[in-house]
Amino acid sequence: MEKDITIYDIARELELSPTTISRALNDHPSVNKNTKQRISEAAAQMGYRSNLFASNLRKQRTNTIGMIVPRLDSPFHSAVIAGIEKIANEEGYNLIISQSLETLHKEVANAKTMFDSRVDGLLVSLSFETDSLEHFEQFINRGIPVIFYDRVTEHKNCTNIIIDNLQAAYKATTHLIEQGCTNIVHITGNLKRNVYADRLKGYKYALIDHNLPFTESNVLKSQLTEEAGKLAAEQILAMNPLPDGIFVSNDTCAVSCLRTLKQAGISIPRDMAVIGFNNDLTSRVVEPNLTTINYPGQEMGEVAVRVLLMQMNGTGEKIPSNTINLRSELIIRESSLRGKASPKKKDILL
Amino acid sequence: MEKDITIYDIARELELSPTTISRALNDHPSVNKNTKQRISEAAAQMGYRSNLFASNLRKQRTNTIGMIVPRLDSPFHSAVIAGIEKIANEEGYNLIISQSLETLHKEVANAKTMFDSRVDGLLVSLSFETDSLEHFEQFINRGIPVIFYDRVTEHKNCTNIIIDNLQAAYKATTHLIEQGCTNIVHITGNLKRNVYADRLKGYKYALIDHNLPFTESNVLKSQLTEEAGKLAAEQILAMNPLPDGIFVSNDTCAVSCLRTLKQAGISIPRDMAVIGFNNDLTSRVVEPNLTTINYPGQEMGEVAVRVLLMQMNGTGEKIPSNTINLRSELIIRESSLRGKASPKKKDILL
DNA sequence: AATATATATGCAATCGGTTTCAATTACAAT
DNA sequence: ATTGTAATTGAAACCGATTGCATATATATT
Numbered sequence: 001m002e003k004d005i006t007i008y009d010i011a012r013e014l015e016l017s018p019t020t021i022s023r024a025l026n027d028h029p030s031v032n033k034n035t036k037q038r039i040s041e042a043a044a045q046m047g048y049r050s051n052l053f054a055s056n057l058r059k060q061r062t063n064t065i066g067m068i069v070p071r072l073d074s075p076f077h078s079a080v081i082a083g084i085e086k087i088a089n090e091e092g093y094n095l096i097i098s099q100s101l102e103t104l105h106k107e108v109a110n111a112k113t114m115f116d117s118r119v120d121g122l123l124v125s126l127s128f129e130t131d132s133l134e135h136f137e138q139f140i141n142r143g144i145p146v147i148f149y150d151r152v153t154e155h156k157n158c159t160n161i162i163i164d165n166l167q168a169a170y171k172a173t174t175h176l177i178e179q180g181c182t183n184i185v186h187i188t189g190n191l192k193r194n195v196y197a198d199r200l201k202g203y204k205y206a207l208i209d210h211n212l213p214f215t216e217s218n219v220l221k222s223q224l225t226e227e228a229g230k231l232a233a234e235q236i237l238a239m240n241p242l243p244d245g246i247f248v249s250n251d252t253c254a255v256s257c258l259r260t261l262k263q264a265g266i267s268i269p270r271d272m273a274v275i276g277f278n279n280d281l282t283s284r285v286v287e288p289n290l291t292t293i294n295y296p297g298q299e300m301g302e303v304a305v306r307v308l309l310m311q312m313n314g315t316g317e318k319i320p321s322n323t324i325n326l327r328s329e330l331i332i333r334e335s336s337l338r339g340k341a342s343p344k345k346k347d348i349l350l
Numbered sequence: 351m352e353k354d355i356t357i358y359d360i361a362r363e364l365e366l367s368p369t370t371i372s373r374a375l376n377d378h379p380s381v382n383k384n385t386k387q388r389i390s391e392a393a394a395q396m397g398y399r400s401n402l403f404a405s406n407l408r409k410q411r412t413n414t415i416g417m418i419v420p421r422l423d424s425p426f427h428s429a430v431i432a433g434i435e436k437i438a439n440e441e442g443y444n445l446i447i448s449q450s451l452e453t454l455h456k457e458v459a460n461a462k463t464m465f466d467s468r469v470d471g472l473l474v475s476l477s478f479e480t481d482s483l484e485h486f487e488q489f490i491n492r493g494i495p496v497i498f499y500d501r502v503t504e505h506k507n508c509t510n511i512i513i514d515n516l517q518a519a520y521k522a523t524t525h526l527i528e529q530g531c532t533n534i535v536h537i538t539g540n541l542k543r544n545v546y547a548d549r550l551k552g553y554k555y556a557l558i559d560h561n562l563p564f565t566e567s568n569v570l571k572s573q574l575t576e577e578a579g580k581l582a583a584e585q586i587l588a589m590n591p592l593p594d595g596i597f598v599s600n601d602t603c604a605v606s607c608l609r610t611l612k613q614a615g616i617s618i619p620r621d622m623a624v625i626g627f628n629n630d631l632t633s634r635v636v637e638p639n640l641t642t643i644n645y646p647g648q649e650m651g652e653v654a655v656r657v658l659l660m661q662m663n664g665t666g667e668k669i670p671s672n673t674i675n676l677r678s679e680l681i682i683r684e685s686s687l688r689g690k691a692s693p694k695k696k697d698i699l700l
Numbered sequence: 701a702a703t704a705t706a707t708a709t710g711c712a713a714t715c716g717g718t719t720t721c722a723a724t725t726a727c728a729a730t
Numbered sequence: 731a732t733t734g735t736a737a738t739t740g741a742a743a744c745c746g747a748t749t750g751c752a753t754a755t756a757t758a759t760t
Contacts, residue, residue, distance in 0.1 A: 006746055017710045022747055032708060049466050053412070054746035057403040057715045072431050078423030085422070085449060089459075094467060097447050099435060109439075116399055117444055142354075226631075255635055281576075285605055285632045356716055367740045372717060382738060404716035407745045 005048040014042055025050070056118075064094040065308065066119035068110045070102050070127050070151065075280045076297045077125065080149065083301025084123065091309060093120075104129035111135040120144065121308045126151040128190045145311035149304045151193050159311070161304045163328040165195050168293045169202025171330045172247050172275045175291070177210045179273055179338045181245030184212075187232050187257065188249050189224045199249050199277070224249060229256025236272075237264055244272055245336075251276040255286045258335065273336040288334035296326050355398040364392055375400070406468075414444040415658065416469035418460045420452050420477050420501065425630045426647050427475065430499065433651025434473065441659060443470075454479035461485040470494065471658045476501040478540045495661035499654045501543050509661070511654045513678040515545050518643045519552025521680045522597050522625045525641070527560045529623050529688045531595030534562075537582050537607065538599050539574045549599050549627070574599060579606025586622075587614055594622055595686075601626040605636045608685065623686040638684035646676050 007021040014021075016035070024031045024039040031039075042048075056062045065088055069077045081097065088095050096117060100107035107127045114122055115138050122139055124146060133155055139146050140157050152160040176184050186203045189196040200219065207214045220235055222228040232253065236243060248254035254276030258268055266272055268288055276283055276292040283290035303324060357371040364371075366385070374381045374389040381389075392398075406412045415438055419427045431447065438445050446467060450457035457477045464472055465488050472489055474496060483505050489496050490507050502510040526534050536553045539546040550569065557564045570585055572578040582603065586593060598604035604626030608618055616622055618638055626633055626642040633640035653674060 004746095008746075018747075019710055019712095019749080020708085022749090023709090026748085030708060035708080051407070051746050052467060053403045053407040054715090055748075057401070057407055057717090058746080058748045060715075062403070071428075072422065072435075073425060073428030075423060078421075078428065081422050082449065085447075089448070089463075094446055094463065095448065096444055097435075098439070098445070099432065113439075113444065117402060252631075259635070281602075282632055282635045285609070285635050287637050354716095358716075368717075369719085369740055369742095370738085372719090373739090376718085380738065385738080401716050404745085405718075407716085407747095408718045410745075 004051070005043075005046045006051070007048070010039065010042050010046060010048060013046070014038060061120050062094075062118050063092060064096055064117065064119050065305065066114035066117065066122045067095060067097045068107060068114065068122070068124045069097070069099055070125055072097070072099050076150075076278055076295055079295075079297025080125075080301035080304070083298035084305045085301075087302050087305045087309075093309075100127040100130075102128040104131075108135040111138075115139060121312045122146045123304055123308060124148050126153065126193065128193065131192060145308055147304055147308050147311075149300055151195060153194065159307055160323045161300060161307065161326070162194070162323065163295060163300075163326050165198035166202040166205070168277070168328045168330070169199035169247070170206045171202075172277075172291075172293060173203045173206035174210070175330060175332065175336060176245040176247060176273055176275060177206065177212065179245070179269070179336055181243075181273055181338075182212060183218070183241065183243045184245035184247060185218045185220060185236060185239075185243040186247050186249075187220045187222050187224070187229075187253060189222065191221070196249055203247055218243065222253060224253040226252055226256045229253040229258075230260045233257045233260035233264070236261065237266075242266075242272070246272055246274045248274065248276050251278040251280040251283045251290060251292055254290055254292070255282045258286060258290065269335050269338045273338055275336050279331055283333070286335075291333045291336035292331055294329050294331050296328065300326055354401070355393075355396045356401070357398070360389065360392050360396060360398060363396070364388060411470050412444075412468050413442060414446055414467065414469050415655065416464035416467065416472045417445060417447045418457060418464065418472070418474045419447070419449055420475055422447070422449050426500075426628055426645055429645075429647025430475075430651035430654070433648035434655045435651075437652050437655045437659075443659075450477040450480075452478040454481075458485045461488075465489060471662045472496045473654055473658060474498050476503065476543065478543065481542060495658055497654055497658050497661075499650055501545060503544065509657055510673045511650055511657065511676070512544070512673065513645060513650070513676050515548035516552040516555070518627070518678045518680070519549035519597070520556045521552075522627070522641075522643060523553045523556035524560070525680060525682065525686060526595040526597060526623055526625060527556065527562065529595070529619070529686055531593075531623055531688075532562060533568070533591065533593045534595035534597060535568045535570060535586060535589075535593040536597050536599075537570045537572050537574070537579075537603060539572065541571070546599055553597055568593065572603060574603040576602055576606045579603040579608075580610045583607045583610035583614070586611065587616075592616075592621070596622055596624045598624065598626050601628040601630040601633045601640060601642055604640055604642070605632045608636060608640065619685050619688045623688055625686050629681055633683070636685075641683045641686035642681055644679045644681050646678065650676055 007018045010021045011018045020031060020035065021039055024036045025043060067084065071077060085095055096114065096119060098110040098113065100110060104127060107130055121144060126148065133153060136146050146158050147161065148158055149161040152162055173184065186200060188200050191197050191200065204214050220232050222232050248257060254274060258274050261272060262268060268274055274290065276290045279292045279294040283292045303326065357368045360371045361368045370381060370385065371389055374386045375393060417434065421427065435445055446464065446469065448460040450460060454477060457480055471494060476498065483503060486496050496508050497511065498508055499511040502512055523534060536550060538550050541547050541550065554564050570582050572582050598607060604624060608624050611622060612618060618624055624640065626640045629642045629644040633642045653676065
C-alpha cells in the first residue's frame with residue numbers, strides 16, 4: 001500500500017519551502033520559471049497528487065457542482081446531464097448527482113446533502129410534489145447560486161432555463177388544426193409544474209386564436225406514465241362525439257395511448273391525429289411514428305452549467321434574476337398527417 | 351450572507367472544549383448524556399453543519415463512492431444507478447458520477463479525477479475501447495476497492511458483478527429453436543467485451559447442443575445502435591437462403607432491425623422470429639412486441655454497492671477475488687412466437 | 701552611492717474537525 | 731488513608747494546502 005506524497009515531501013526533496021511548492025504547482029507568477037520546472041518534474045516523478053480536502057478546506061470552495069433531478073432514467077434528463085457533465089468536466093468541476101424520484105422529501109434530503117457537501121453551485125429540476133423552495137434558501141442565503149431548469153418556479157434570486165412550452169404547445173395544436181382537427185383533446189400532467197401548465201395554455205390559446213371552443217372536459221389530467229396512457233385512451237373512447245386530435249404532454253404517455261386506441265380499432269391519424277412531447281426514442285418506434293416536440297436536452301444542460309459557472313465565479317454581486325429560453329421544434333411524422341399523402345422526407349422540421 | 355457555525359462557536363457558547371463538541375456530535379460513548387443533549391440542542395439551534403473537508407482531511411476518507419459508466423442515457427445504466435444511489439444514500443455516502451462515452455481516453459481521465467477526489471470506492475462498467483486496467487491500478491495499490499459490473503474484465507483483486515450472459519443467450523437461442531427456427535443469425539457487439547463474447551458462446555452452444563450447424567457467416571458484428579440495426583437488416587435480406595430466426599445482443603438494435611425487415615416485407619415472426627436483449631421500453635412498443643432478456647439493473651446496482659461497502663469497511667484483508675452472478679430471465683412476446691396462436695398472457699416468464 | 705523597484709522565497713497562521721494522551725473528579729475497594 | 735477504577739473533559743498536535751506579511755537578492759533609477 002503506497003503512501004501519499006505531499007508538498008512537504010517535495011519541499012524536503014528539493015530543499016525549498018512548502019509555500020514555493022504550492023505556488024509553483026498553482027502556476028503562481030512570483031515563482032521562478034526554472035524553479036517551477038524543477039518542482040513540476042519532481043512532483044510528476046514522485047507521484048504527487050493534490051489533496052483536494054486540504055485545498056478545499058483552506059480555499060472554502062469545493063470545485064463541485066450538485067445536481068438534483070427527478071429521475072435519472074429519463075431520456076431527457078440523461079441528455080441534460082450529458083451536456084452538463086461535458087462542460088463541467090472541461091472546466092475542472094466534479095459533479096454530484098442525486099434523484100428526488102419525484103418526491104418532495106427526497107428532494108429536501110438531497111438538498112441537505114448537497115449543502116453539507118458544500119457544492120459551489122446547484123442545478124435543479126423540480127419534483128412533481130415540490131411546492132416550496134424553502135430547502136434551497138440555505139444556498140441562496142450563503143451566496144451559492146441555484147439554477148432551475150425545465151421544471152422551474154420563479155424565485156427572485158435564481159435563474160430559470162426552459163424552453164418556451166407555451167409556444168411549443170401552441171405550434172403543436174396549430175398543426176393539428178391545420179390538419180383539419182376541430183375537436184382536440186389535451187392530456188396533461190401535474191399542473192403545479194410550469195411545463196404542464198404552460199403547455200395547457202399554449203393548447204388553449206391556439207384553439208381560441210383559431211376560433212375553436214376550449215372545453216374543460218377536453219383536458220385530461222394524468223400521471224403521463226405508460227399506464228396513464230391506457231387509461232386516457234379509455235376515457236377518450238368513451239367520449240361522444242369522439243375527438244379527432246390528441247395532444248399529449250409527453251411521449252411515453254402518447255405512445256401508450258396511441259397503441260391502446262389502435263387496438264380499439266381507431267385509425268391513426270385518419271380517425272385521430274396524435275402529437276406527443278419530448279422526441280424520445282419510442283416516438284420513432286411506434287407505428288405510426290409519432291409527431292412530437294424536440295427538446296434540446298444536451299443544449300439545455302450546457303447552457304445551464306455555463307450560466308452557473310458565470311454566477312459562481314462572478315464578482316459576488318447578484319446577477320438580476322432572469323429566465324433563459326431555448327428553442328424547441330415541432331417534428332412532424334405520420335401520426336399527425338391526415339388526408340394528404342405521407343411526406344417525402346421522413347422527418348420534417350417546422 | 352450568513353456565516354458558518356463551527357464547533358468552536360458551540361464550544362464558546364457552552365463553555366466546553368471543541369473536543370467535547372466533536373465527540374458529542376459523533377455520539378462518542380465517553381461524553382455525558384446530559385452534555386450530549388445540551389450540545390446537540392445548541393448545534394441545532396445555532397444552525398451548525400459539519401465541515402466535511404476538515405473531517406475528511408483528518409479522517410483520510412471521503413464518504414464518497416465514484417462511478418464510471420459508459421453512458422448515462424441508457425435505460426440499463428439508469429436502473430443500475432438508481433439502485434446504487436438508493437443504497438449509497440441510505441448508508442450516508444455521496445455519489446460522484448462520470449461517463450466514459452465508450453472511449454478509453456475519457457475513462458482514463460475520469461479515473462484520474464476519481465482518484466484525485468479520493469473516492470473511498472469505485473464502481474465501473476467498462477467502455478467499448480478499454481483493453482487494459484492500468485488506470486485502475488492506482489486505486490488497487492492504495493487499497494481502494496474497485497468493482498466492475500456488467501462490462502467487466504478479470505482482475506485478481508476485483509469483484510465482478512454480472513448476469514450469466516452465456517446462459518441467457520443459450521435460453522434465447524434454444525427458444526428460437528423450439529419455435530422451429532433452424533437457420534438463426536446472431537447480431538453481436540464488440541467481442542472485446544465479456545457481455546457480447548459470452549452471449550455469442552451461449553448462442554453457439556445452444557446450436558451445437560441441438561444439432562444445428564454453427565457458421566461464422568451467421569454472426570454479424572455491429573455497433574448495436576439504431577443505425578447498425580438497419581445495416582444488419584440489409585445484410586440479412588441479402589442472405590440466401592434467408593434465415594428464419596435472429597438473436598440480437600440488444601433491444602435498440604433488435605427493434606431497428608425488426609422494423610427494417612418489416613418494411614422490406616418480411617413477416618415477423620412468421621418468416622423470421624426475433625429476440626433482443628435488455629427489456630427496454632421500446633421492446634414493448636415495437637410491433638410485434640419483442641421477446642427479450644430481462645436484465646436486473648436496479649438489483650445489480652444494489653448488489654454492487656453492498657459488496658463495495660463491505661470491502662470498503664472490511665478489515666483491510668483482501669477479500670478473495672470473485673464473481674457474483676445475478677439471475678436474468680427470458681420474456682417471451684409476439685416477435686418470437688411462431689405457428690401457434692399468440693399467448694394468452696401478454697408476457698410469459700420462463 | 702543611495703534609493704526605489706521588481707523578483708523570488710520563506711515563516712507562520714489558518715481552514716475546522718479528529719484523536720492521542722493526560723488530567724480531573726467521583727466513588728468504590730482495600 | 732490509600733489505591734484502583736470508571737466516567738468526563740480538555741490541551742495540543744495533526745491532516746495538507748494556501749496566503750498575508752516579511753525578507754532577501756538583483757536590477758534599475760537618480
